[in-house]
Amino acid sequence: MDEQQSADAIPVAPPLKLFAEWFALAKEGEPNDPDAVALATATPDAAPSVRMVLLKDFGPEGFVFYTNAQSRKGGELLANPQAAMLFHWKSLRRQIRIEGRIEEVDPATADAYFGSRSRDSQLGALASDQSRPLASRAEFLGRIAKVTAQHLVGRVPRPPHWTGFCLVPQAFEFWMDRPFRLHERRRFELGSDGTWTSGLLYP
Secondary structure, eight states: OOGGGOTTOSOSSOHHHHHHHHHHHHHHHOSSOTTEEEEEEEOTTOOEEEEEEEOOEEETTEEEEEEETTSHHHHHHHHSOEEEEEEEETTTTEEEEEEEEEEEOOHHHHHHHHHHSOHHHHHHHHHOOTTSOOSOHHHHHHHHHHHHHHTSSSOOOOOTTEEEEEEEEEEEEEEEOOGGGOOEEEEEEEOTTSOEEEEEEOO
C-alpha cells in the first residue's frame, strides 16, 4: 500500500530511531540546511522567543546546538532550562517537534566543536557580542579585523561564553502531510519509568 494511503504511516517505534530515519531522508532530499531547526525558549516569567539554529549532534543524550551563552537565547536557556524544537522539512512535507529540558555541554565538548569550525567562523564568534545592540555594520567588521590581527597564527581560543546546549527530550511529535489537510500526527511522551508511550492526535 502506498505510504500516503496507509492508515498508520507513522509507526510506533522508539522516537529517537524514528527521528534518525526522518533526518536521514531530510539530508538526502532537503535542498537547504536539513539540520536547521526552530528553537523556542522562554524567560522565567514565560515570555517566549524563537529563532533558527543548526543541529550539530544528536543521540540518546539529546539534541546539541552551540551558541553564545550571553545572547538572548543563551540567557533564557540558563535562566529557564526548558526548550522546544521544530524541524520543518518542506520538501518531505514532514515536521518533528521535540520538547525537553536543557543541559549545558561540558567544556571539552564545546572546545572540540569550536576547534572543528572554520577559522573565519571562530574569529566571528570571538568578535561578536551576539544579540546586543550594534551601532553599524562597519563596527562589527572592525572588530573582526582586530581579532584577526590578534590571532594571525596559532589556535583561536574558544570564548568562555561560547558553549553548547543539549535538549534532553521528554516529548516528540511527528507530523506528516495528508491530502485535504487530514494530516497525521503521533506524539511520544517519556514516562517516569523511562519508557516511551505514544498515540495519534487529531490534525
